[in-house]
Amino acid sequence: MSKNPGRANPVAAAARADRNRKIAIQVGVAAVLVALVAAIGIGLAVRNSGSDDVGPVPAVATDNGAIRIGQPDAKATVRIVADMQCPICKQFEIDHAELLNKSVSDGTAAVEYNIVGYLDKMSSTEYSTRAANASYCVADTGTDNYQTWLKLMFEQQPPEGGAGLTDEQLIAIAQQAGYTDPTIAGCITDRKFDGFVAAESKDSLSEGIDGTPTVFVNGEQVKLTANATGQGFDTAPLADAIQAAAGR
Numbered sequence: 617m618s619k620n621p622g623r624a625n626p627v628a629a630a631a632r633a634d635r636n637r638k639i640a641i642q643v644g645v646a647a648v649l650v651a652l653v654a655a656i657g658i659g660l661a662v663r664n665s666g667s668d669d670v671g672p673v674p675a676v677a678t679d680n681g682a683i684r685i686g687q688p689d690a691k692a693t694v695r696i697v698a699d700m701q702c703p704i705c706k707q708f709e710i711d712h713a714e715l716l717n718k719s720v721s722d723g724t725a726a727v728e729y730n731i732v733g734y735l736d737k738m739s740s741t742e743y744s745t746r747a748a749n750a751s752y753c754v755a756d757t758g759t760d761n762y763q764t765w766l767k768l769m770f771e772q773q774p775p776e777g778g779a780g781l782t783d784e785q786l787i788a789i790a791q792q793a794g795y796t797d798p799t800i801a802g803c804i805t806d807r808k809f810d811g812f813v814a815a816e817s818k819d820s821l822s823e824g825i826d827g828t829p830t831v832f833v834n835g836e837q838v839k840l841t842a843n844a845t846g847q848g849f850d851t852a853p854l855a856d857a858i859q860a861a862a863g864r
Contacts, residue, residue: 671811674752676759678728681816683755685762686719686726692861694719694854695728697820697830700747701735701780706770708829708840711849715858717763724862725833729766732817734828735776743780746804748813750786753803754795765793833857 678684682695694716698705719725731752733745747769755762768789774780781789783805790800803809831838831854838857843850 669811670815672808673812674756674809676752676755677812680728680730681812681819682728682730683751683759683762684726684728685759687723688726690723690726691863692719692725692858693728693834694725694858695730695832695835697730697732697825697828699732699734699744699828700751700769700773701738701744701776702828703773703776705829706773707848708831709766709770711843712851712854713763713767715851715855719858720763724864725858727763729762730816730820731813732820732828733813734817738776739774739778739780741780743774745810745813746780746783746786746807748817749807749809750790750804752809752812753800754790754793756803757795757797757800761794765790765795768793834861 674683676683680695696708698708716725716727720727729751731748733742733748735744736742738744750769751765754765772781772785772789786804787801790804829840831840833854836857838854841850841853842848
């Protein structure tokens, strides 16, 4: 019998800690989904109430409202539904950016980004919609620097519950990413594509999308899983889906 029956077993404690680390990302995703269930519908309904006018539509938008990066004849198309306020989307970008950038550069896949405004209730300034609007503002002037813009935006993602980045900060990030078109500043401050973002966000819900990030390859949803450390995503599911769709 142990002489210290009240003392915690260090081996058991370590095992519990490891198990907790491995499920951390699933817990984080679940928390985001719970928050979305509470917040999405109300935020979209408020912005769309009393009017069916979408307003200006970005010239860059595809038929499904996405920003497409890559060769038009790529055999694999990755579609990513993401919210710039979503912490799990930030983690997805950190883990998958290299894979996505390489897939675009070598012609293996094109990537379509549906940037939505689900999480406006998570800031005091409707940051989700403002950031989504900025996404279309920059992409409408060209997509060559878009993935760089996306990386910088997630690197500077504001915490939930705050004011979000200011318009001046959004303009500065666009410039940092290499976007110099003078119309971008006005597009951001005027929130030119707010109506379009709201409409596309609402349409995505009607598809059955209930959380971000949601990822598809050639129309088939990819199940995202945690990596071995539990601190991020396993990139293999998406990599395998891209290779299968590309016939490689």
